[in-house]
Amino acid sequence: MKPRLIISVSSEQDYINAKKYAPDLIEIRIDLLGEGEDNILEECRGNCDIPLIGTIRSLGEGGLFDGSADEWYERIEPWIPVCDYIDLEMPYSGFSRGIRDCGKKVIPSVHLDYMPDDDELTSLERSMRNSGDIPKIIVTPEDHGDVIRLSEFTLKCAKPVITGVMGAEFRWARALCCLFGSYGVFCHAGNPASQGQYHIDEMREILSLLDVSDNTGIPE
Ligand SMILES: O=C1C[C@@](O)(C(=O)O)C[C@@H](O)[C@@H]1O
Numbered sequence: 001m002k003p004r005l006i007i008s009v010s011s012e013q014d015y016i017n018a019k020k021y022a023p024d025l026i027e028i029r030i031d032l033l034g035e036g037e038d039n040i041l042e043e044c045r046g047n048c049d050i051p052l053i054g055t056i057r058s059l060g061e062g063g064l065f066d067g068s069a070d071e072w073y074e075r076i077e078p079w080i081p082v083c084d085y086i087d088l089e090m091p092y093s094g095f096s097r098g099i100r101d102c103g104k105k106v107i108p109s110v111h112l113d114y115m116p117d118d119d120e121l122t123s124l125e126r127s128m129r130n131s132g133d134i135p136k137i138i139v140t141p142e143d144h145g146d147v148i149r150l151s152e153f154t155l156k157c158a159k160p161v162i163t164g165v166m167g168a169e170f171r172w173a174r175a176l177c178c179l180f181g182s183y184g185v186f187c188h189a190g191n192p193a194s195q196g197q198y199h200i201d202e203m204r205e206i207l208s209l210l211d212v213s214d215n216t217g218i219p220e
Contacts, residue, residue, distance in 0.1 A: 008194070090110060134183055137164075162184055183218065
């Protein structure tokens with residue numbers, strides 16, 4: 001399977017717009033939704049033929065959620081029936097079993113404002129894989145050497161895995177992570193959820209021009 005193109009959405013309008021671009025998945029950034037959350041939830045309940053990721057990004061990892069673990073679960077619970085995947089930051093990993101018992105896949109995630117060394121990357125991936133299905137490790141490179149290390153880690157680690165970068169300086173590394181086997185890449189459809197995201201049409205073109213083969217480790 002080729003890398004998945006994922007559109008992150010943070011409003012009902014984003015969600016309606018995203019579907020026009022035929023992404024492989026849509027990520028609902030629940031922490032960023034305003035008062036329209038109920039509307040978008042109803043819309044998703046109705047019919048969404050595109051698999052959904054439910055994400056509540058905490059303040060400490062670049063999002064807006066600033067509550068307890070129980071408050072996190074209270075917020076995500078209504079979304080579990082309509083999502084296919086749930087993003088789970090490490091402090092909430094205790095909810096993983098219950099979410100998986102609902103037949104959903106878990107994306108354990110970590111967002112680091114630095115570039116870990118190789119041992120830390122390997123240790124993170126192994127521990128995250130114990131609590132979910134597709135570990136997601138997003139880092140902040142300091143130089144090109146860090147991007148090369150992230151690429152090599154992506155190529156060599158167990159699959160599936162999602163790797164990526166935060167910030168604008170090395171945003172091009174998002175495509176490299178796909179080249180070396182990341183399960184997917186987060187894009188936007190006009191309203192970026194994070195700095196450095198490419199529009200889905202841009203990323204689709206980049207990956208097409210790079211003729212990215214299937215390194216995700218997931219059969220078609
Ligand atoms: O983990 C990620 C990656 C991301 O932060 C990005 O930089 O594209 C966007 C988030 O919505 C998503 O959950």
